Amino acid sequence: MLARCSRAAASHFFHQLRNNNNSKDAAFKFISHQSYAKAATAAAMAASPILSSQKVFPSNSVVNLDKMFRSKPCSLALAPDSPLRIEEPEYEGIRRFVLKLLLFYSKQSKSIRGANVVYRRIVSQVDRPAIYEVFNLEKTFKMTFSLLVLHMWLCLRRLKQEGREGVEFGQYIYEIYNHDVELRVSKAGVNLLLTKWMKELEKILYGNIVAYDAAMLPEAKPDELPKVIWRNVFSDDGTTEPDDTASQAIQAMARYVRHEASCLSLTDKEAMFSGNFMFTSLENLSSHARR
Numbered sequence: 305m306l307a308r309c310s311r312a313a314a315s316h317f318f319h320q321l322r323n324n325n326n327s328k329d330a331a332f333k334f335i336s337h338q339s340y341a342k343a344a345t346a347a348a349m350a351a352s353p354i355l356s357s358q359k360v361f362p363s364n365s366v367v368n369l370d371k372m373f374r375s376k377p378c379s380l381a382l383a384p385d386s387p388l389r390i391e392e393p394e395y396e397g398i399r400r401f402v403l404k405l406l407l408f409y410s411k412q413s414k415s416i417r418g419a420n421v422v423y424r425r426i427v428s429q430v431d432r433p434a435i436y437e438v439f440n441l442e443k444t445f446k447m448t449f450s451l452l453v454l455h456m457w458l459c460l461r462r463l464k465q466e467g468r469e470g471v472e473f474g475q476y477i478y479e480i481y482n483h484d485v486e487l488r489v490s491k492a493g494v495n496l497l498l499t500k501w502m503k504e505l506e507k508i509l510y511g512n513i514v515a516y517d518a519a520m521l522p523e524a525k526p527d528e529l530p531k532v533i534w535r536n537v538f539s540d541d542g543t544t545e546p547d548d549t550a551s552q553a554i555q556a557m558a559r560y561v562r563h564e565a566s567c568l569s570l571t572d573k574e575a576m577f578s579g580n581f582m583f584t585s586l587e588n589l590s591s592h593a594r595r
Contacts, residue, residue, distance in 0.1 A: 369438075369439075369552045369553060369555070369556040370552070370556075372438070372556045372559065372560070373556060373559035373560045373562075373563045373584075374559065375563070377563055377566035377567045377569075377570060378567060378570060379567065379570040379571045379572065379575075379581075380564075380567045380568060380570075380571045380575070380581040380582055380583065380584070381571050381572055381574075381575035381580060381581050382575065382580045382581060382582060386580075388580075388582065389580050390421050390578070390579060390580065392414065392417070392578075415472075415473055415476050415577070416476055418473070418476075418577050418578050418579050419473060419476035419477045419479075419480055419579075420480060420579070421578065421579025421580070422459060422477055422576070422579040423477055423480045423481060423484070424579065425579055425581065425582060425583065426452065426455045426456060426459060426481075426583075427452070427484070428582075428583075429455055429583040429586075430448060430451045430452050430455055431448070432586070432587070434585075434586035434587045435451060435586050437586075438556075438586050439553045439556065439557055440553050441537075441538075441553075445488070445492045447537070448488070449485070449488070449505070449508075450512075450536055450537045451537065452481070452485070453508065453509050453512045453513075453536070454512070454516070454533075454536070454537065454561070455583070456477070456478075456481055456509070457512065457513050457516050457517075458561070458564055458565060458568060459474070459477065459568070459576075460474045460477070460478075460513070461516075461517070461520075461565065461568075462565075462568040462569060462571070462576060463477075463576060465569065466573055466576070466577075470576075473577055482502070482506075485502070485505060486498065486502055489501060489502065489505070512536050515532045515535075515536065516529075516532060516536075516561075518532075519531075519532045520562075520565065529558045529561065529562070530554050530555055530557075530558045533554055533557050533558055533561065534546050534550070534554050537557065538550055538553070538554055538557075560584075563584065564583060564584060567584065568581075
């Protein structure tokens, strides 16, 4: 039920995003008969006119998708000597004393800093060109938002394994995500009733999370995750089934999602709470799987 509501909310939001570029007086009329996919595509074209002439699923993929994401899962934690690690700052003397008084070393402050790093890892994976090249996707507002939600879900799903502490830490990540999405929506052209549209995107987030969780249950059908990915990420023309060109990329993304979920499960708590992990590098996979 929530998943269906999220698609309706998405249709509403992306339609308004498109209209906002044409007429601000008519920007907030609800067109109930438009599908999520059609509205999202129109919004993407309006918000990114340079990309409007590109195909969503180019046939000349630069990678062999059938070879992707079949390796054995492993921890995503960064090595102790990795230059990508971000360590807690350690101060001495009077500076440390003052920072303690200011609660810099409190559990909440450490959690907020860690959550910022985790979210930066998510954004790094979503904003890099490689993820769009590998899966043959246009980089539009709708597409980036869909991938952002997908990777948020992956992290929040892993954090739930840590019980209440993980859920609380996930809330800090969500607050950072919410602020980032608000900035992205503003840049995409929505300046009126921003709070209303943020609520619509919140419905989409929760609807997608419910759908992804259900697709990953042991009793879920094998084709359930590809179907959810098709609806939430790939679908752009309102069809109920992907065409032959899209199906290969959808299956590859389903393997990617399962692979990352397994890898995150193997990633230790310290890495998850400090942000000292990295999603699988799609740049490296792309170079190894070239035709």
